Amino acid sequence: MTPVYSTGLVVGKFWSPHRGHQLLLETAAAQVAELVVLVYANPDSATQPAAVRAQWLRELYRGDELTDGARIGRTLLRVFALSADEVPPDAADDYTQRAFVRQWLARQHIKPDVVFSSEAYGPGFAEHLGTDHVAVDVARLTVPVSGTLVRADPAAYAEFLHPLVAAQLGVVPPAAVPYVVFLGAESSGKSTLCAALAEACGTEWVPEYGRTLHEQKNGNLDFEDLLYIARRHAELEDEAAARAHNVLFCDTNAATTALYSYYYFHRCDPALRAMAAVGGQRYAHTFVCAPTVPFEQDGWRGPEALRSFQHGTILMQLEFYGIPYTLVEGTVAERVAQVRAALQV
Structure with missing residues (x-):
């Protein structure tokens, strides 16, 4: 499949990464040649900081050939972890959040063509960046889970976690057979x-x-x-x-x-x-x-x-x-x- 866009952007906490996040990333990857993912939160997790969560994402899509980074199919996956002391507080207004990302992208010389999101803020965020927007399972019908639910009770939502991520939370997804x-x-x-x-x-x-x-x-x-x-x-x-x-x-x-x-x-x-x-x-x-x-x-x-x-x-x-x-x-x-x-x- 020929990519529709050159560079896609996904921004989120990914705290903790779950199947809904994977649906978002994989849907995005199917439409772009390169997918840029920003991982951050402020305040951040003391035990699973952004750098750790970003590495989990890289590991989820690492293949047999490790020479050119993680990939989802043919799409290059570039995951960036930002520390809490360099990003706006989660409670900051939409304009502050959008302006921060726009400025960060400019400093990195990254020019996305499209933003993918599963949140209501997605269209306004993409408009601020001057890109297209693609919504992915905003109603959480395909994968009924959220990071908030996972943080509250990892065991109850283990079925929506990749076994690598589930293990980091000390839980195991239910199995179809023993x-x-x-x-x-x-x-x-x-x-x-x-x-x-x-x-x-x-x-x-x-x-x-x-x-x-x-x-x-x-x-x-x-x-x-x-x-x-x-x-x-x-x-x-x-x-x-x-x-x-x-x-x-x-x-x-x-x-x-x-x-x-x-x-x-x-x-x-x-x-x-x-x-x-x-x-x-x-x-x-x-x-x-x-x-x-x-x-x-x-x-x-x-x-x-x-x-x-x-x-x-x-x-x-x-x-x-x-x-x-x-x-x-x-x-x-x-x-x-x-x-x-x-x-x-």
């Missing part, structure tokens, strides 16, 4: 078991996305890739859940991705840690595959001697988070039987 996750050291049989269970139960399973990206990048993962892996894996789980019957089997989760972040880079993004921490809520049951199957070196894995350490680290992490788990051992058939008995499926 998610069952399988953790374990490298070459402990997770993928084989998930595939066998999906076939036996007539449902879906989700491969480990970290492995997919690791191979795509020829083993050269960057620190920023780890949070992206967790985010993308969660999205693939949600997509598969819509096709699943009664249960969804998941090979690995954000907790293991966090471990790899520490293993490779000796640090972990706070957003990834938050996604790891809600694993006990996101998954109805956690299974750990014992590293007792024959080790298969496929060229991507570490040495076999590392399996025992990885296994112990996974158990330590689960106990740290207070997540109960079931250990499965034996042949594939025996493990399938153990899981089906535990789940009664």
Whole structure:
């Protein structure tokens, strides 16, 4: 689709980013070549300041190729976070707010052609800037939520939050079917078991996305890739859940991705840690595959001697988070039987 406009503008608090915001951004992106997003509030959040919220937006639209910033489809997404001490108070009149944005855009040499908004102030704001205006779900009929509602009760509106954002608020969106996750050291049989269970139960399973990206990048993962892996894996789980019957089997989760972040880079993004921490809520049951199957070196894995350490680290992490788990051992058939008995499926 050829963009209708060159540069679009969206301004908001995005406190906290929700599906309504995503609808606004994605609708805008479909009509512009470049989308500029300003994120600010005054007073601002002490725990989720504008810089943090802006980074969440970037993460939501970061793709496999990280060289030219976040994109929504082919549209370049440029997200700017403004601190509370440089913006007008939220209570300031419309003219003050509009004049501030106009002056800020001029200083940045940004000339939008169109403003997108889901608020009543949108048409007047666009007129002040001398641009077109496109309204998006102003009545909140498509996505019945607002930042005010989310701030008041994140758990009640978790269904309108992307799993990455929900995790930062300590909540988990409701699932269409129970998610069952399988953790374990490298070459402990997770993928084989998930595939066998999906076939036996007539449902879906989700491969480990970290492995997919690791191979795509020829083993050269960057620190920023780890949070992206967790985010993308969660999205693939949600997509598969819509096709699943009664249960969804998941090979690995954000907790293991966090471990790899520490293993490779000796640090972990706070957003990834938050996604790891809600694993006990996101998954109805956690299974750990014992590293007792024959080790298969496929060229991507570490040495076999590392399996025992990885296994112990996974158990330590689960106990740290207070997540109960079931250990499965034996042949594939025996493990399938153990899981089906535990789940009664």
